[in-house]
Amino acid sequence: MAAVLSVLETDLMAYRRTWRASVLSSFVLPTLFVLGFGLSVGSFVDRGGQLGPVHYLDFIVPGMLASTALQVAFGESSFPVFSKFEWIRTYHAMVATPLRVVDILGGDLLFLLLRLLTTTVVFLAVTSAFHAVHSWWAIAVLPVAGLLGIAVAAPIFAFAARVDQDGYFPMLMRFVVIPMSLFAGVFFPIDRLPEVLRWLAYISPLWHAVVLCRAATLPGFGVSVLTAVGHLAYLAAWAGAGFWLALRAFRRRLVI
Amino acid sequence: MSPFRRPRPAPDQVTGPVGATGGAQAPDAPMIHARGLVKRFGDFTAVNGIDVDVARGESFGFLGPNGAGKSSTMRMIGCVSQPTGGVLRILGMDPRRQGTGIRARLGVCPQQDSLDPELSVKENLVSYARFFGIPRRVAKAKADELLEFVQLTERADSKVEPLSGGMKRRLTIARALVNDPDIVLLDEPTTGLDPQARHLVWERLFRLKQQGVTLVLTTHYMDEAEQLCDRLVVMDGGKIVAEDSPRALIERYSTREVVELRFGAASLEDMAGKLAGLGERIEVLPDRILLYAFDGDEAAEAVTGRGLTPSGTLVRRSTLEDVFLHLTGRTLVD
């Protein structure tokens, strides 16, 4: 464990210098969005009455929360991981120390987890100020955002360890992350989607996290314990499989 | 003044008891012991059955053209690559099972820079020390000490990016020393550096050597090998083709002196024919002819004695480069 923590410590040391940029993407932009979109478009949606008594702002806040976790996970797992293999090569330096590959991977994922938790806490605080959070259960979004982040990041860690150029990441962003964010229930309920797209949403980890986050912050959208466990298990499966793939990819790259 | 206290007990590492077992080895046991060591990547055999022994305090070099198997050997010794076959013992331990324990007692200076540009110069050392389980306070003190040793104290808080190539290499060497390693592995330590920077790195490595640190390095600079290595092996095609001290290798595979002859526009092949019988060996290069002889001046006189008038004649002592080229051939492998 001390070994894992020493990796986390290095990540935090570096983050001390780079946190400003991340505040923009993981805090300012989502907040702008909640204000710009949630409030203005929300007033039209609320007049439409399709969501019943639920305010649209309240509806998208948990969705945006999960979506922000997805962004953070992508941001911390794509270029940074690729860079540590290809550009700055610090993974190669780390593997020459007593650290094992699993320590390196574990430390970086732990750092991601911290980023996810702090981002989520700030997001919750800000949206609470706009009265968009309606239950103490909202605390439950913390582990959900963390789990979603790992579920998404771990496979991308594996991907970043295997690709030979960074040009794949904009593709991943545009063909996977953005479509997921737009159609996995963040902005509108997925029962409005055509059958095929709905199944794509079911497959995406984001939808499961959105359902759980919404259940936590909005009383009307609660789910049964069994359903919640099902969603969590699905996310955990992504996280577990992703971790296994990442470990294999890292070993292949570092210990040959 | 010296950052190295020696002898000293095996450091207390995150790896626990594994690291301690090696410390119990006999004082005269080799630091590195390889027998029939093999590394294959699929069908390609990078290292093809080599035998190596490196003694405590020795400075040992692997020489060879690119692709000779030096780096693969270094990676196996560094325990980041599993041997495919043969025996390998490092500090008396088996890298297949005790990799973490071994790595805890190695210092590695890789060929390509792998410093963290998001950390300051000093932070690079402190964070690296933390990977060895060294307490933060100790790590900071150690970092100061090592920055002094590699003459980077005034750059402690600087970012890594603006450092020159030589400074980065010195910082990497300092990083390899944070854990007071028993063996320091240096993969082409001065490749890509300008002459001043190279000499500064050599001077620091020489200091280490004097302090009794076991150095293992790869290089394809012959002057580097002559400067730093007590003993070296020449590798080619995954095998060891020669092994000895630099001086002994020169004596065995070359002559004491070499005469370099230039003949302007004349055909060197024709000239070589006319030189037949002079010296011990003649080698024709694209721009000159090398005449290997015990006494260069005598050989040069013999050349003019045959009525030949070279446009340039240079008599010099034989170097490791002559050995190296003799053993590994002149075709450039790149």
Next chain:
Amino acid sequence: MALATSFGPGVLGRLDGSVKRSGAVTRRNISALRSAYWLVVISGFFEPLLYLLSIGVGVGGLVNKMALPDGRLVDYAVFVAPSMLASSAMSGALAETTFNFFGKMKFMKLYDGVLATPVRPMEVALGELTWAMIRGSLYSAAFLVIMVVMGLTSAGWALLAFPASLLVGLSFGGLGMALSTFLTSWQDFDVLGTLQFALFLFSGTFAPVSSYPEAVRLLIEATPLYHAVELIRGLTTGSPHPVLIGHAAYLVVMGILGLAVAGRRMGRLLLK
């Protein structure tokens, strides 16, 4: 939707880093369409389409009809589609002229090579802008075709909206050129990206500016994307009004000013 701007700087800039120099600046960019880069270029078209489907159609399903300035009631998708067209014309032009241009100017020293030839800085700028326009016009045309197919505008109005979208691209291209001469580090892109995102959110794109408080509305009406959105929406919804000329004039002036500033400053920056 922090999405559009959330991936860090260096993405596109690095992609065409391997490209060789060429005297003709526009042709250099077309020859840059290699390996993965063409996929990025193509994906630039899908992004506004995906937004249109998600926000316009998906969220639109939750919204009643929207009232246009002329009083007609239209589907939310009809209201949002022109915003997406204008926004993507903006971000395409800005990405190409700030992000890529900056990388080429500061880090790849590409223009030092170009400027060693008889090409003048302003010609370089225009060449870059032409490239941004060619790319942008393809996106716009494809997007308009889809709008017609989805019944969000008529073919005739789409034909009129097409040159308007080119004007938007040209205008923001000019602005981007000028901005890029003021940028000093990649960090500036984070700020630029945030501003761009704010424009994207508030310029009457998703809700009419009349729904904002008075002070906010006045502020928005001073910013360029508002005029681009209003111009294009006026055309695609088939409600021409003299005020559209005002919006167009704003864009023309911004484009010309941008190019003038860029031309002056670039000469100074590059020729020292």
